[in-house]
Amino acid sequence: MNTADLGLPVDVPSTALFTDHYELTMLQAALKAGTAERRSVFEVFTRRLPNGRRYGVVAGTGRVLDAVENFRFDAGVLGFLRERRIVDDATLDWLAGYRFSGDIWGYPEGEVYFPGSPILRVEGSFAECVLLETVILSILNHDSAIAAAASRMASAAGDRPLIEMGARRTHELSAVAASRAAYVGGFASTSDLAAGFRYNIPTVGTSAHAFTLLHDCERDAFRAQVESMGRGTTLLVDTYDVAEAVRTAVEVAGPELGAVRIDSGDLLLVAHRVRQQLDELGARNTRIIVTSDLDEYAIASLAAAPVDAYGVGTQLVTGSGHPTASMVYKLVARAESADPKAPLKPVAKKSSGGKTSVGGRKWAARRLDEDGVAEAEVVGTGPVPPELAGRQLLVELVKGGEIVGREPLDAARERHAAARAGLPLSAIQLSRGEPVLPTEYVHGRSGSQ
Numbered sequence: 001m002n003t004a005d006l007g008l009p010v011d012v013p014s015t016a017l018f019t020d021h022y023e024l025t026m027l028q029a030a031l032k033a034g035t036a037e038r039r040s041v042f043e044v045f046t047r048r049l050p051n052g053r054r055y056g057v058v059a060g061t062g063r064v065l066d067a068v069e070n071f072r073f074d075a076g077v078l079g080f081l082r083e084r085r086i087v088d089d090a091t092l093d094w095l096a097g098y099r100f101s102g103d104i105w106g107y108p109e110g111e112v113y114f115p116g117s118p119i120l121r122v123e124g125s126f127a128e129c130v131l132l133e134t135v136i137l138s139i140l141n142h143d144s145a146i147a148a149a150a151s152r153m154a155s156a157a158g159d160r161p162l163i164e165m166g167a168r169r170t171h172e173l174s175a176v177a178a179s180r181a182a183y184v185g186g187f188a189s190t191s192d193l194a195a196g197f198r199y200n201i202p203t204v205g206t207s208a209h210a211f212t213l214l215h216d217c218e219r220d221a222f223r224a225q226v227e228s229m230g231r232g233t234t235l236l237v238d239t240y241d242v243a244e245a246v247r248t249a250v251e252v253a254g255p256e257l258g259a260v261r262i263d264s265g266d267l268l269l270v271a272h273r274v275r276q277q278l279d280e281l282g283a284r285n286t287r288i289i290v291t292s293d294l295d296e297y298a299i300a301s302l303a304a305a306p307v308d309a310y311g312v313g314t315q316l317v318t319g320s321g322h323p324t325a326s327m328v329y330k331l332v333a334r335a336e337s338a339d340p341k342a343p344l345k346p347v348a349k350k351s352s353g354g355k356t357s358v359g360g361r362k363w364a365a366r367r368l369d370e371d372g373v374a375e376a377e378v379v380g381t382g383p384v385p386p387e388l389a390g391r392q393l394l395v396e397l398v399k400g401g402e403i404v405g406r407e408p409l410d411a412a413r414e415r416h417a418a419a420r421a422g423l424p425l426s427a428i429q430l431s432r433g434e435p436v437l438p439t440e441y442v443h444g445r446s447g448s449q
Contacts, residue, residue: 015068038336054427061405061412065405101401102401104396105123110184117439126334147184151186152320165311187312209239238263238270246260250278263292290310332360363392363394
């Protein structure tokens, strides 16, 4: 279900200034030179995955569509540009009527990607496409980094659910986007109510240490919580002495106690002790939830522990050490004139330092081996080989300026689970390694496709 299904507000303030100054100065110069209306193709891709990562996760596509739809230069925005003399009057007049009227194709949200994958392809005039560079990259780089970390954590957790609880560790708006990306990557719920409201992600939460410290004793705190929330609540048991807290919790709530949460200490050792104690007290169905600065490695280390769920904050919302996906937005093809029928000419940056790009309007497909497991990411220009025609990855997201690719967030979540399952088993290893699929290039005529 998406926000439109819920009847929630989906409009956001204009995204037109979520951009860099030089996007507008390029526009002004191109308008003056007569090249602004040349048909152009921009592509989003990354030259490499974060060090040691074996696959990337596309996330933020739905937010990109919202941003494109709301990229409007209203009176206030135009007034700011005029006051600062950022562009001339002719450019301001052009911006006043800006509406993206081109086409966007891309990997569907939740899909995995590899170095060189054309994650997003934006087509239209140079003028209308170049303005979208920064806002598109800011969304995809952030959300894809969070989703990749979430995916690794979900793989490590196996069937045990993950709770996103990083709102207090990042910017308040980034926290909402991070919750969304984490859900795509495999998290089951969030503590962030704004994310629950905006994206219909399940929300959870009970109490913090402050609630226990508020009361004269732990028993009073537990009793107050159980009387308010019922015996199925989760009691935090590490404010003082864990063993004493578990004993008190079961005495207050009875064996029907829903769960206990452990937020400090040697989680592996404490979890085993708590499980034994709960069982001895007759609370065999009481679950154990662990938190405390977890990442995918800590989660994996608890695989043999009697843990039922994990809560993750800081490491998730910072991409577990890789807060960006390092995606770029590059012009790969353009027409030689403003004639709509002019053929496209491949263009590419050629420079030292590993910042080269491959020219031409691209397609992408994933080749499978005889067992149906992915074996290569094939990226090409020109005609798609017949044997790959049914394995193409890009889908239509915007057609003639109209959004056609919106989908429920759960669809992206389910797609990611399926995409990850279709990779070689080594994809879910946490040890450092190369991308699990090689990227193969097939060059053909890019022409005026």
